[in-house]
Structure formats: structure tokens, C-alpha cells
Amino acid sequence: MAPSPSPRRPAVGGTEKARAKAAGRRHRALGLDAIVDVALRLVDREGIDAVSMRRVAAEFDTGPASLYAYVANKEELLHHVLDRVIDEMAVPESDDWQELLRGYWHAARDTYARHNDVARLSFAHIPGGAKFLDLGERLLGAMIEGGVPVKVASWALDIMALYVAADVFEGWLFRQRYGDGLSEEEIGAEFVEKLTRQFAQITPAAYPYLTANREVMMSGSGDERFAFGLDMLIAGVAAQVPPRSRRTR
Amino acid sequence: MAPSPSPRRPAVGGTEKARAKAAGRRHRALGLDAIVDVALRLVDREGIDAVSMRRVAAEFDTGPASLYAYVANKEELLHHVLDRVIDEMAVPESDDWQELLRGYWHAARDTYARHNDVARLSFAHIPGGAKFLDLGERLLGAMIEGGVPVKVASWALDIMALYVAADVFEGWLFRQRYGDGLSEEEIGAEFVEKLTRQFAQITPAAYPYLTANREVMMSGSGDERFAFGLDMLIAGVAAQVPPRSRRTR
DNA sequence: ACCTGAACACCGTTCAAGT
């Protein structure tokens, strides 16, 4: 990556710029944005656990201690990474709040999924960026204008965010454990095989419902199952919209 | 804990038993159950991240390598711990499948909550114990007998399990981050304060819905919000029960 | 203020050697 692999030479004094020049222009200049860049790239390539202060620092040709001028600790660094990912999200345009919710959460799920297990970081985290507030304002506004009671709307948004994060994180974990470079179908097959092995140890007499419905239980792709759950939540919210709240007052 | 802190003496030969006796009867005999015992106790006291092969092994006065005769790796050990916790769960008696689901998932949530962040281990994990199958059989059976289509029943159970695990894990994380020994109210207050600080940077004109509904959005305890989401999911399932499925064939 | 080498107190897992 670096054009000149010049060996480290002792600084001979002068300004910061001069020193960097003399040292052959280090890989990258330190700074919060650059640090988060590197961490996000590591997440995208290998997942959260591949991020270590040492590996990030190495990209700047220095030791881990150098990072502590920009982040208080590793947790804070990872939350900056999450905020970056959240910046990629957007609320679609729609007059129908149900359509808007469906579109948004599917897109949010896709965004998380593009960054491995980054969704895990969203548990119990209040994002720091303004984007989070923009998204909340749009979603909450659309629901309230659609007649959803405020409490129902805000609590439901929390639950949907939790559901999406948990779904993506679990999907990533499954892929890690049951076949890595495999296709969706192959992973499904391997997964079914493991469950079937467990089922094989069971007498059908003791577990009539499980044995009789094995195939249906294991049917469906991850996408289909997610959509099913999301639609159930949206329907649950819709059921709590007061009957005649069509532009009354 | 150990009654006799006898110093390690070199073995002088003889049987295993004789050696143990000569060494002053070690803390505990190695074995899968004993290892899982120790790991679960660590989880209960300090959470999952406090479990290390070294700390578990130390309880047996040995090094981490000794554990690898019983578990393939740390992940497998932790999954045994989760299976132990699942063994504490039970399905209540009820003629009404909705009541049965509500009772079960609330109890499952309480069980997880008694063991710190153990729920995190349930993501993408197929429990190995027979208890898991017992629970599944009872829940699925009750739903099917109640007229819930098989696909809806089994997919919904998956989603509810994910929701419960995510809820408990997130609750634990929140408690870790915003006040540790504090009461529910104090944590709530600290949390509201942090969010309010974030809100303070915002002009009400730009975020009319968020600012106008701040109080309602932040209302409710963790228990209330969980119950709200669970009821929404149960209602979503009930809405998919065919109209006239009251004992028809 | 920013930056760093070295150290501290840990990790999971492997392996040769023992019984």
C-alpha cells in the first residue's frame, strides 16, 4: 500500500510536517476519522473481533497507545464505527406509514448485513450522530400522522430496532458456524442436517408435534423469516390505531 | 475455600487416588459437570466475559490445558453453560395457548435475567439438551391445537426466542453501562439525562415530533416495554388463526 | 496537545512429555 517502504529514521528536529516528510510520509496521518476508517475496514473484512487496538495502530506504523489520544477505549472506537454505518441508512419516501416502516427496516437490515456483525454493537447503544435523530424524527412523524398513538409508535420503533439488530447478528453468527463460503442453500442444508441428527435421537412417540412438522418448521430463507416477523410487528402496531383516526381534528 | 492450603509436592508414584490424597485432596475433581459448574458460577457473579479457561482451571489448581480433555474450546464450554440455564425453564399449564406463551416467555426472560448476560450465548445456538426439545414440543403443540398454522407457529416461536434473548441481553448491557448498583429508577433517570443532553443540542423546529413527545417516548420500565412487545407478537400470531378453527377435524 | 516504547496483567490454544 505504501509507495515507499523507507525504514524508520530518528527525527532530526523541526516541525511535525518536516518530520513526517523526513520519515518518508507515514502510511496515514493519525486522526479520529482515519482511525475509524481503518477499524471499519477491519470490521468489513473480518468482523468486529478482528478489530484490535494493535492492528488498527499498526496501519499507522505505531503502537496501540497512540490511539488513546482520539478514543477513550476500544468500546468508544467501535461505537464510532457503528455511527458510520448508521450514516448509510435512510428513510424511503412513502405516504403510507406501514410501507415506509417496511422499506426502512429492510434497508436498515441490508445495511447492517453489508458490515458483518456490526449490528451487535447496536445493543444498548444510543447513537451519537445526528443521523439517528433524523431517522427517528421521520419514522415517528410518519407513524403519528398515520394515527398511531405516540407510546405505541415509540415503543414499537425500539422493538423493531432490536429485532432487526438481533436478526442480522444471529444470521451472521449462523453463517460463521455452519459453513463460511457456502451458498444460502448449502448453509441451509448443513443446518438442517445438524438439526436432523439431533432429531434422530428422538422417538416420534415422545415428540409428535416436532417430528410431524419438521419440514415446515425448517422451511423458509432468512429473508422470508425476517419479513414474516417484521410484518407481524407492523400489523401489531396497525391493530392499535384507533378506528376513526382519519384526519380527525 | 480449600480447607488445606498444602503446597504442591511432587508425586511419588502410585494410583491417581493415592496421588490426590498425598497432595492434600485437590479443590475439586476435574470433569465436565464440575467445569460447567465453575463456569456458570463465574457467569452468575461477573458475566460471560469473566469466564476464561485460566480462571476456570485455577479453581481446580491446574492450568488451562487440562480443560481441553472435556471441551473442545471455550465456545463449547459456554454452550454447556447455556444448556444448564435452559434446564431451569419450564412451560406453565394452561388451556389457552396465548396465556401459555405469555407465561413461558416471561419465565424464560426471568431465568435468563438471573444469569447476567447468558442470553447472549443463545444467538445462533441450537441447544444440545433434551429440555430444548421438551419445551419446543409443548409450545408448538399448544399453538397447533389452538388452531395456529404450523408455519406461523414455528416461525413465531423462533422470533419470540430471538426477541426474549435480545431484550435480556440489551437490558443487561444497559445496566452495565448506566449505573451498576443503582436501582431501576436511578438507572432510568441517568439514562434519560444522557438522552436529554443529546436532545438539548437540537432545535425543536428541526425535530418537532421527537421534542414534543420526549416524555412519552422515554416512559415505561423495561418490564412494561417487554410485555408490550411480547403481546404484540402474540396478537400477531392470533390474527393468523383461521376464523373457524374450533375443533374442526 | 500529541505521540510513543515498554511494561503490566492478562488472553485461547497447542504441544511435547508425562502417568
Add this chain to the structure above:
DNA sequence: ACCTGAACACCGTTCAAGT
């Protein structure tokens, strides 16, 4: 088969010392 000390290849964070 079970058990172990030692080693390997890592961790996050702190701190004294530099600029």
C-alpha cells in the same frame, strides 16, 4: 485416556518520557 508446564501468539490499557 487423562493430565500438565511451558510456550506461542496474541490482547487492552497505563505510564513515564519525549516533542
